[in-house]
Amino acid sequence: MTPSEILMIPINDWVNDFVRGFLVPNFRPFFRAMQVPVAGLLNALDALFAFIPMLVMTALFAVASWRAVGRGMALFTVIGLCFIDMIGLWAETMTTLSMIVTSVLFCAVIGIPAGILAARSDTTWRIMRPILDIMQTVPSFVYLVPIVMLFGVGMPPGIIATVIFALPPIIRMTNLGLRGVRADLVEAAESFGSTRWQMLWDVQFPLALRTIMAGLNQTLMLALSMVVIAALIGGGGLGLVVNTGLGRLDVGGATAGGIGIVILAIILDRISQGLAERGSDRTSLLSVLKGYVRPQRPATRTA
């Protein structure tokens, strides 16, 4: 005697009815329209990255690594990207890059304002938090099916799946960063009659920037880890290489795709981390150095 003999809950039927019977017939045009901006940005980036010659692209990445991290990283970037080209995956890597850039841009556009809203009101945060928990714990395969039903197959649905998967860290870290701004600084801004916008723009956001950038870095990494899964529903690029290899039991092909993803991941991670740290440190670091050079006035003066 178990509870299931008394009552079976047909949750799969309910969900099927809800998605097939209600969501898909009524909202499919709406969801179709939603992917227009995604597709637009993606195609533009894809075309751009495909247009830029490999050597120029490598040079651009090398310069970015050098500015953001240092000489060693620049060297790694050059060798890594040349390696990708030599294993014949340059075009796929650029497709993956355009997918990731698109996903991260959408994550930032949605996630940072959402994080700001969450930081402003405890109620909003209480509502948002379980949603984020669900987004992070539900296996991505679970929402691939409804996404395909609503958006169809192809690159844009892949990006939408990636955005759902990669969005939580940027929201969480934006919220955390804004809430972590010293209370007396917020009080000071308020005591001078700042509006909420002035406070956000002049005080809270700059001081939370480091945390927000850390969130963006996490989002970037999650987006990268999603490329293989997105390929299942029609995403191209390196993920497709891995999937094809998997389907054909072509170990070599899958490995090559995997190596490409790892190299791209390391380069993007280091550059974005470097930018995050530099961005928030530069002013103070520079001025600390200046402080050593320029003699300071003594604090004591005769009255």
Place this chain on the structure above:
Amino acid sequence: MTSKLCVTNAMKFFGDRTSEALERLSLGEGKAEIYEATGVTVGVHDVNFEVEQGEIFVIMGLSGSGKSTLVRMLNGLVPPTSGKIRIDGTDIASCTPDVLRDVRRRKIAMVFQHFALFPHRTILENVAYGLKVKGIGTNERLTKARAALEQVGLGAQADSFPAQLSGGMQQRVGIARGLATDAEIILMDEPFGALDPLIRREMQEELLELQRKLRKTIVFITHDLNEAMLLGNRIAIMKDGRFVQVGTPQEIVAQPADDYVAAFMADIDRGRVFTAGDVAQPAVIVNAGSAPATALAQLDRADADAVHVIGAGGLEGVATYRDIARAVRDDGALSDAVQNDMPVTGPDTPLHQLYEAASSGLPVAVTDGEGRLTGVVEPKVVLAHLSGVVPEPEPEKPAA
């Protein structure tokens, strides 16, 4: 006369069941009992005061007395549970957010205990912040901010960042930021509490110096009684969210309202609170041309030990009882007994600067700006005041 800042029946409770707490409070229950019964913390309880233009009003209390909450109620950072807080007649407790913002931008500025400077902005930008919020153009606000920085002596540090400055300098920037907006009221929440004792002293002097020039209306929060005595035109002693006593430093030291205040005053450096003018008694005087015997008779009548001699050019000197008696015995003139190098001081000199003058044993002459004798301070009176045994300095000699 309208006050710059007028607080009536200000209350602040933290918690949900505030009306119940209010009821219990009116029945005379204490803070702890109310918290036990309702979970409501009484932050500020029925505080009333007015601050006049150009005055430094010090709110003194130990931590947890509600002073920080109270000062935040004055610019609406903490909205009061009930009561009125009027700034130039505008009640900021009941006005719209727009009006409140306008009051904050134009009339009232705040200086914080831990400076609260924006670490990502230069000193100059920090000072200009209030002007930026007001929407003043870049050039004008930087010019004004530079002027405010000059006032606190930090013009050279304009392009530094807060982290590069010492605590004292950072707080000067905090003060400059408050001055830059031309607000007439400045709230200072334990501004020197985080500074070293020596720097604190220096900053107190500087604040007084600035205040002499600018005549702002200042509400100053502190837990340091000596600081309160030094800076305050008036002082409010706060305990458990209410004002126990409000008065001038001299009034509070001389007549503490209750044991709590009295216990505080035990630690006070009385020598810095009272001035020569506060403790001066009517002088015993005699004309330079008088006979020694007349002077002696005067001293006997006043039961004093020394007499001040007034000549054509004003105060000439002082003569002790013993010297005059000798002059009488030797049949000499009064001038034989007069010492010309007598201790003299002004009425505003604090007692702690009178120790040396009083050590001569002669009464210290108190003179006004034109050198006229207005009274004397007997050495024994100085000591008596320091020890606090003279509760009522004035009415002891009705007929001198």
